[in-house]
Amino acid sequence: MKQLDTSIIISTYNSTDWLKKVLYGYNNQTYRQFEVVVADDGSNDETRQLLKQMETELFYPIVHVWHEDRGFQKSQILNKAILNCNTEYIIMSDGDCIPRKDFVEQHVKYREEGYFLSGGYFMLPMNISEAISKEDIYSEKCFDVSWLKQLDLKPSFKNNKLLSGPLKSFLLNSFTPTNASWNGHNASGWKKDIVAINGFDERMQYGGQDRELGERLVNSGIKPKQIRYNAVVLHLDHPRGYKNQKSIDKNQAIRKQTREKKLKWTPFGIVKEEVVTEANEAAIVTTYNYRE
Numbered sequence: 001m002k003q004l005d006t007s008i009i010i011s012t013y014n015s016t017d018w019l020k021k022v023l024y025g026y027n028n029q030t031y032r033q034f035e036v037v038v039a040d041d042g043s044n045d046e047t048r049q050l051l052k053q054m055e056t057e058l059f060y061p062i063v064h065v066w067h068e069d070r071g072f073q074k075s076q077i078l079n080k081a082i083l084n085c086n087t088e089y090i091i092m093s094d095g096d097c098i099p100r101k102d103f104v105e106q107h108v109k110y111r112e113e114g115y116f117l118s119g120g121y122f123m124l125p126m127n128i129s130e131a132i133s134k135e136d137i138y139s140e141k142c143f144d145v146s147w148l149k150q151l152d153l154k155p156s157f158k159n160n161k162l163l164s165g166p167l168k169s170f171l172l173n174s175f176t177p178t179n180a181s182w183n184g185h186n187a188s189g190w191k192k193d194i195v196a197i198n199g200f201d202e203r204m205q206y207g208g209q210d211r212e213l214g215e216r217l218v219n220s221g222i223k224p225k226q227i228r229y230n231a232v233v234l235h236l237d238h239p240r241g242y243k244n245q246k247s248i249d250k251n252q253a254i255r256k257q258t259r260e261k262k263l264k265w266t267p268f269g270i271v272k273e274e275v276v277t278e279a280n281e282a283a284i285v286t287t288y289n290y291r292e
Contacts, residue, residue: 002032002033003033004033004034004035004061004086004087005033005034005087005088005089005108006031006033006034006035006087006089006090006091006104006108007034007035007037007085007086007087007089007090007091008026008034008035008036008037008090008091008092008093008104009037009039009078009081009082009085009090009091009092009093010022010036010037010038010039010093010094010095011039011040011041011074011077011078011092011093011094011095011184012039012040012041012043012047012094012095013040013041013042013043013074013095014043014046014047015043015095015096015238016043016046016047016050018095018096018129018236019038019047019050019095019096020050020054021132021134021137021236022093022094022095022096022097022098022099023036023054023058023062024098024134024137024138025098025099025100025101025103025137025233026058026060026099026104027057027058027060027138028101028137028138028140029099029101029103029104029105030101030102030104030105031102031104031105031108032059032060032104034060034087034091034104035060035061035062035063035085035086035087036061036062036063037062037063037065037081037084037085038051038062038063038064038065038081038095039065039074039077039078039080039081040064040065040066040067040077041067041069041072041073041074041076041077042066042067042068042069042070042073042077043066043069047064047066048064048066048286051064051286051288052288055288055289056289058289060289061287061288061289062287062288062289063081063084063085063086063285063286063287063288064285064286064287064288065077065080065081065084065283065285066284066285066286067080067283067284071205072205072206072247073202073205074184074205074206074209075200075201075202075203075204075205075209076200076202077283078092078199078200079199079200079202079269079270080283082191082194082195082199082270083270084283084285085191087191088190088191088192089108089111089188089189089190089191090188090189090190090191090194091104091107091187091188092184092187092188093184093185093186093233094184094185094235096235096236096238097121097185097186097233097234097235097236098132098137098142098234098236099232099233100140100143100231100232100233100234101140102231103119103231103232103233106119106227106230106231107119107188107227107231110225110227110230110231111188111190112225113190114221114222114223115189115222115223115224115225116182116187116188116189116193116214116222116223116224116225117187117188117189117224117225117227118179118180118182118183118186118187118214118224118225118226118227118228119183119185119186119187119188119227119228119230119231119232119233120178120183120186120227120228120229120231120232120233121183121185121232121233121234121235122158122161122162122232122233122234123158123235123237124148124153124234124235124236124237125152125153125237126237126238127151127152128151128152128153129237129238131151132234142234143162143232143234144162145159145162145163148162160172160229161228161229161232162232164229168229169229169230172228172229173226173227173228173229173230174226176226176228176229178226178228179224180224180225180226180228181210181211181214181224182210182211182213182214182217182224183210183211183214184209184210185233185235186228186231186232186233187210187214189217189222193217193220193222194217196220197213197216197217197220197264197265197266197269198265198266198269198270198271199213199266199270200212200213200266200269201213201254201266201268201269202268202269203250203254203268204250204251204254205247205250205251206244206247206248206251207247207248207251207252208248208251208252208255209251211255212251212255212258215255215258216258216263216264216265216266219258219262219264220264
């Protein structure tokens with residue numbers, strides 16, 4: 001087996017049906033020199049059981065990083081996952097995002113010192129999210145617009161994300177009005193760059209904590225590169241009970257300060273000023289199918 005050179009962090013919380021589909025997506029990748037690090041924000045035991053069950057089916061190793069459920073603490077578990085990545089390069093996505101078979105290949109192809117990569121997603125409605133099977137993922141049928149239209153996918157310019165070849169992707173990436181930001185569902189960068197800015201700000205809950213990390217990367221001299229039409233994931237639908245305006249407002253205030261003061265470091269990240277806090281308690285880390 002070739003040496004691993006990429007770690008893929010997938011965040012999850014009590015969503016095993018969606019996570020299973022995502023893991024199948026990574027089992028279908030053209031580039032295979034990676035590990036998956038599951039950042040588990042306090043799921044019940046079903047997630048651990050799923051990972052153990054799939055251990056013999058997946059070609060890649062899984063590192064399961066779990067901490068106790070204290071509400072929405074995604075920033076905390078992501079920081080713990082970063083520390084448990086065993087390679088120099090990190091791709092981040094979510095447990096509700098099925099990667100196209102060239103997803104990892106595209107991130108590896110375009111990675112470059114001094115840059116982070118900003119990918120895109122293709123949002124699916126609930127009926128299609130539920131309909132996608134293991135076979136649909138392995139055959140790539142679920143990335144076929146004509147097949148999706150049979151399940152009532154609506155016409156949209158966004159369908160170009162699934163229809164773009166190399167030249168069209170290049171042109172669309174060049175002219176898209178969307179900023180190349182750090183997107184929690186699809187972004188990648190060098191571990192040393194992420195650690196150098198102290199990872200995620202753990203004061204931040206739902207609403208832009210990923211973008212704030214990207215803003216500090218930019219403030220530290222790391223440039224963003226747009227690959228939203230090259231590296232594509234299918235975003236499965238789900239309710240968002242953790243979404244609330246108070247959290248969003250707090251996060252926007254933190255982001256405003258980061259931009260105005262051009263902050264490169266957060267004292268509320270991987271390295272903490274406090275000697276003992278709940279946030280810096282060790283996570284429980286379990287490794288499955290790790291092959292030398």
